[in-house]
Amino acid sequence: MSMIDDLIEPLEEDTIRGSLDHCIKCTICETYCPFANATPLFPGPKYVGPQAERFRDGGDHSPDMSLDYCSGCGICTQVCPQGVKIAEINSKARAKLWDERGIPLRNKILARPTLGGRLATPFAGPVNWALGNRLVRGLIERVAGVHRKAPLPRFAGRTFQSWARHHPSPLTDKTVVYFHGCSTNYFEPRLGEMAVAVLEHNGFRVIVPRQDCCGLPLQSNGSFDAARKYVRRLAGALAPYARRGHPIVATSTSCSLMLKREAREILDVTDPEVEEVGRQTYDICEFLLDLHDRGELEVDFDPLPMAVPYHAPCQQRGHGMGKPALDLFGLIPELRIEEIDVDCCGIAGTYGLKKEKYDISMSVGDRLFKTIEKLEPEVAACDSETCRWQITHGSGVVSVHPIELLYRSYGL
Amino acid sequence: MVEAEVLVIGGGATGAGVARDAAMRGFSTVLVDRDDLAMGTTGRFHGLLHSGGRYAVKDPPSAAECMEENRALRRIAADAIEDTGGLFVSTPWDDPAYPDLFHSGCIEAGIPVEILSTAEILRREPRLNPRISGGFAVPDGAIDAWKTVWGCALSAKEYGATILNYHRITAVHRSDGVVTGATAVNAISGEEVAISAGFVVNASGVWAGDVANLAGCEGVTVLPGKGIMIAMSHRLVHTVVNRCKKPADGDILVPIRTVSVIGTTDTEADGPDDVAIPQDEIQLLLEEGEKLVPGFRRARALRVWAGSRPLVKDDKADDADTREMSRAFALIDHKERDGVEHFLTITGGKFTTFRKMAEVTVDRMCEHLGTARSCTTAEEALPDSGHHRFYWLGARLARREETLNDDQLICECELISRRRLESAMEQRHTQNLDDIRRTLRLAMGPCQGGFCIYRATGILHSVERLDYSAANSALLRFLQERWKGVRPILYGDQLRQARLDDWIFQGLLDVEHLT
Numbered sequence: 001m002s003m004i005d006d007l008i009e010p011l012e013e014d015t016i017r018g019s020l021d022h023c024i025k026c027t028i029c030e031t032y033c034p035f036a037n038a039t040p041l042f043p044g045p046k047y048v049g050p051q052a053e054r055f056r057d058g059g060d061h062s063p064d065m066s067l068d069y070c071s072g073c074g075i076c077t078q079v080c081p082q083g084v085k086i087a088e089i090n091s092k093a094r095a096k097l098w099d100e101r102g103i104p105l106r107n108k109i110l111a112r113p114t115l116g117g118r119l120a121t122p123f124a125g126p127v128n129w130a131l132g133n134r135l136v137r138g139l140i141e142r143v144a145g146v147h148r149k150a151p152l153p154r155f156a157g158r159t160f161q162s163w164a165r166h167h168p169s170p171l172t173d174k175t176v177v178y179f180h181g182c183s184t185n186y187f188e189p190r191l192g193e194m195a196v197a198v199l200e201h202n203g204f205r206v207i208v209p210r211q212d213c214c215g216l217p218l219q220s221n222g223s224f225d226a227a228r229k230y231v232r233r234l235a236g237a238l239a240p241y242a243r244r245g246h247p248i249v250a251t252s253t254s255c256s257l258m259l260k261r262e263a264r265e266i267l268d269v270t271d272p273e274v275e276e277v278g279r280q281t282y283d284i285c286e287f288l289l290d291l292h293d294r295g296e297l298e299v300d301f302d303p304l305p306m307a308v309p310y311h312a313p314c315q316q317r318g319h320g321m322g323k324p325a326l327d328l329f330g331l332i333p334e335l336r337i338e339e340i341d342v343d344c345c346g347i348a349g350t351y352g353l354k355k356e357k358y359d360i361s362m363s364v365g366d367r368l369f370k371t372i373e374k375l376e377p378e379v380a381a382c383d384s385e386t387c388r389w390q391i392t393h394g395s396g397v398v399s400v401h402p403i404e405l406l407y408r409s410y411g412l
Numbered sequence: 413m414v415e416a417e418v419l420v421i422g423g424g425a426t427g428a429g430v431a432r433d434a435a436m437r438g439f440s441t442v443l444v445d446r447d448d449l450a451m452g453t454t455g456r457f458h459g460l461l462h463s464g465g466r467y468a469v470k471d472p473p474s475a476a477e478c479m480e481e482n483r484a485l486r487r488i489a490a491d492a493i494e495d496t497g498g499l500f501v502s503t504p505w506d507d508p509a510y511p512d513l514f515h516s517g518c519i520e521a522g523i524p525v526e527i528l529s530t531a532e533i534l535r536r537e538p539r540l541n542p543r544i545s546g547g548f549a550v551p552d553g554a555i556d557a558w559k560t561v562w563g564c565a566l567s568a569k570e571y572g573a574t575i576l577n578y579h580r581i582t583a584v585h586r587s588d589g590v591v592t593g594a595t596a597v598n599a600i601s602g603e604e605v606a607i608s609a610g611f612v613v614n615a616s617g618v619w620a621g622d623v624a625n626l627a628g629c630e631g632v633t634v635l636p637g638k639g640i641m642i643a644m645s646h647r648l649v650h651t652v653v654n655r656c657k658k659p660a661d662g663d664i665l666v667p668i669r670t671v672s673v674i675g676t677t678d679t680e681a682d683g684p685d686d687v688a689i690p691q692d693e694i695q696l697l698l699e700e701g702e703k704l705v706p707g708f709r710r711a712r713a714l715r716v717w718a719g720s721r722p723l724v725k726d727d728k729a730d731d732a733d734t735r736e737m738s739r740a741f742a743l744i745d746h747k748e749r750d751g752v753e754h755f756l757t758i759t760g761g762k763f764t765t766f767r768k769m770a771e772v773t774v775d776r777m778c779e780h781l782g783t784a785r786s787c788t789t790a791e792e793a794l795p796d797s798g799h800h801r802f803y804w805l806g807a808r809l810a811r812r813e814e815t816l817n818d819d820q821l822i823c824e825c826e827l828i829s830r831r832r833l834e835s836a837m838e839q840r841h842t843q844n845l846d847d848i849r850r851t852l853r854l855a856m857g858p859c860q861g862g863f864c865i866y867r868a869t870g871i872l873h874s875v876e877r878l879d880y881s882a883a884n885s886a887l888l889r890f891l892q893e894r895w896k897g898v899r900p901i902l903y904g905d906q907l908r909q910a911r912l913d914d915w916i917f918q919g920l921l922d923v924e925h926l927t
């Protein structure tokens with residue numbers, strides 16, 4: 001028949017919903033879901049994903065609030081042997097849910113770290129004091145629904161951007177662009193400095209363009225339109241460099257995943273700029289390990305005689321890059337790494353900050369915290385910032401980005 | 413011995429409609445079917461509540477009748493209906509002259525029709541082929557056969573009727589040219605039941621010729637026009653989508669409950685019980701589906717089935733006989749045709765027009781019995797539809813949300829909880845899991861019973877206090893029945909599912925050797 005000659009490809013966004021067709025109900029996702037196992041309020045990824053999706057009619061009536069107990073960690077999609085995009089189906093359905101019901105003020109605040117960062121940085125002292133004060137936190141919990149014990153980061157009182165503006169990176173023939181993300185900018189500027197130092201040590205000129213939030217917190221709090229605006233703006237800032245062929249290197253696993261995949265797959269942003277930037281984006285450990293594979297990584301590592309527990313964050317699986325930090329640690333003499341075999345720390349971005357979800361989040365992370373605590377290490381390592389804060393909160397052990405260990409071992 | 417004023421043979425939409433109408437007009441009525449209700453053509457139809465658009469060009473009176481009945485069913489059977497709306501769209505393969513004819517046909521037949529731009533159609537149904545060129549919106553809908561038929565039967569029961577499902581009529585009794593009743597055989601126990609009835613209505617669809625023969629009225633030929641349909645695993649569209657062209661094969665996609673159904677075909681069957689699936693028709697439907705929704709052939713097909721339209725070829729009938737009926741259905745008056753009194757045959761037509769067919773039939777019966785009683789079936793709602801709210805796809809998800817933590821989920825695909833299942837089993841009081849399937853849509857989702865039916869068997873075992881071998885055979889029988897509809901479309905995702913189900917039932921349970 002003539003029609004067969006020129007088949008039309010189905011809609012891109014449809015490949016996500018359409019993937020529900022692949023579900024054979026094997027239930028592997030449900031056995032792996034850290035949240036379904038921690039709370040009866042969440043009926044599980046198979047239920048809210050491929051099953052419930054068949055009952056969603058595209059109309060403006062989402063009856064299943066239980067969907068909001070999905071943390072978006074993405075483990076379900078990763079473990080599904082049939083290729084069902086479970087987490088993606090859930091994210092979209094969740095966005096629609098909030099679209100209909102209106103996004104609570106709390107989610108709007110948590111979803112805009114740049115706004116908070118800009119406002120609070122000049123007053124970091126009093127703000128940090130207030131955020132550490134039990135009475136204030138009790139008030140915040142009541143008014144804004146952020147749990148009084150949830151691990152909120154401390155404002156650094158200065159921004160990484162202002163440091164970078166005054167930091168001359170040596171001119172070399174190799175250039176990378178550093179995508180630092182909001183948390184490095186406002187909360188952990190030291191991490192940014194260490195990342196720059198490690199890259200420069202490997203002979204790179206590091207460009208730090210002006211940049212804003214990637215939109216991920218907006219996406220996970222259901223504001224898809226706003227998230228699209230942010231990711232487009234960020235891609236606009238980074239695209240000129242991508243076009244010149246410069247790699248874009250990131251220290252935040254979740255924000256770089258936004259550029260690599262989620263903007264397209266979850267937000268349906270198909271702009272060529274986002275595509276170009278996404279193709280050039282690397283997680284920093286992934287980037288360094290690539291260098292090493294090509295024999296281009298400096299390996300003048302000093303011994304670090306210590307035992308460090310390592311937790312690979314769940315969003316890292318979305319990168320499909322394995323656990324590059326582990327390979328890099330292997331290059332550091334005398335460093336003993338203990339990988340903790342727990343899928344999720346429970347925080348899932350801003351999930352564990354929420355009043356009604358804090359306890360769930362802590363129980364998801366419980367085994368991780370206890371294991372780390374028992375080892376009594378000096379520090380623990382983890383690639384993702386919110387996970388690090390959660391680990392420190394849950395186990396009492398300071399946790400650092402893998403870059404910090406490389407930095408130390410390089411003796412920088 | 414069962415005594416009634418009216419015996420209705422055939423518990424499809426037509427028979428259930430006649431039984432309800434007769435009971436509501438005060439006749440004591442008994443409704444008999446050889447199987448469970450709605451297992452004939454009615455339980456095998458496409459699910460479309462016609463607006464009449466399909467007949468707007470070819471058969472305007474029929475189209476007008478559909479629209480009128482569409483309105484009536486919306487009034488009385490809201491709980492069985494999904495108000496999806498319908499689209500007629502032109503694809504590059506369709507005659508460009510047809511849309512104008514269609515539009516004027518709709519207006520002539522009184523079908524509310526709205527002209528839509530391509531952009532608007534794609535906004536409403538983004539998965540449709542972007543190469544369509546415009547179309548129309550009409551008030552098509554989706555209607556659940558089992559809910560409607562059981563709704564009619566329960567309503568009839570409220571008016572005093574008796575429902576004898578699983579009773580096959582084996583003889584129709586006559587005395588001096590007047591029909592007086594029939595013999596039925598209980599299909600489960602084998603017991604014979606004598607039914608005495610002053611009037612008999614033969615509403616046995618494609619079997620109507622056979623039943624007429626039982627009353628000695630020979631020569632009523634009902635040709636079974638077989639059509640197949642394929643259910644896709646989710647709703648590819650949320651509106652009924654018709655091709656805007658002369659009606660042909662594979663040109664309608666109906667979203668109904670959690671699935672979308674492509675259909676249908678039309679070939680003469682080898683007798684009324686022939687429901688075999690020709691492979692070439694499957695290919696044809698998939699290709700036509702691809703024209704409407706790109707990617708259709710790669711989408712997951714759950715199940716295929718066939719049903720036959722009753723097409724009456726009656727040489728004896730002349731125009732005078734059909735004065736009261738539309739061209740769309742056949743009311744055969746055996747007094748006029750064969751000199752046999754108190755016996756009518758009603759067949760043909762459409763699901764959408766069953767209520768009207770029943771009304772015309774019972775009117776004629778009243779004429780014969782010399783009594784004038786008016787019909788109220790178009791006004792009084794069926795038992796579950798008094799609220800006049802259309803069924804909504806999200807209803808089960810919403811209901812489940814309320815009982816997430818205190819009721820076990822048994823059928824994961826169709827979201828049926830344990831309590832719901834138990835109460836359906838208690839009501840139906842059956843050993844046949846297929847009866848429960850039709851009541852609740854148990855096992856009708858993507859896994860086709862793979863994960864729920866062994867659970868449901870266990871529950872049936874305790875509700876009905878079955879011994880284990882009866883429970884085992886209920887399970888096996890159900891699986892064998894399901895397999896018939898899965899086997900012909902085994903490819904892609906459904907093949908994977910079938911493998912997993914096979915490991916569960918053959919590998920783990922060794923289900924064929926359970927004793």
Ligand SMILES: Cc1cc2nc3c(=O)[nH]c(=O)nc-3n(C[C@H](O)[C@H](O)[C@H](O)COP(=O)(O)OP(=O)(O)OC[C@H]3O[C@@H](n4cnc5c(N)ncnc54)[C@H](O)[C@@H]3O)c2cc1C
Binds near residue numbers: 422453460582719
């Ligand atoms: C493929 C296909 C698709 C269709 N799609 C649509 C659609 O989308 N919309 C629409 O409006 N219409 C549709 N139709 C038409 C519609 O399905 C039929 O017109 C309608 O269901 C016929 O109902 P019925 O009650 O007359 O026949 P049936 O449902 O066949 O009922 C006859 C009953 O008689 C019983 N019976 C037979 N012999 C005996 C006996 N000896 N003793 C006791 N009982 C007996 C049978 O078990 C059966 O239940 C479709 C038809 C087909 C074939």
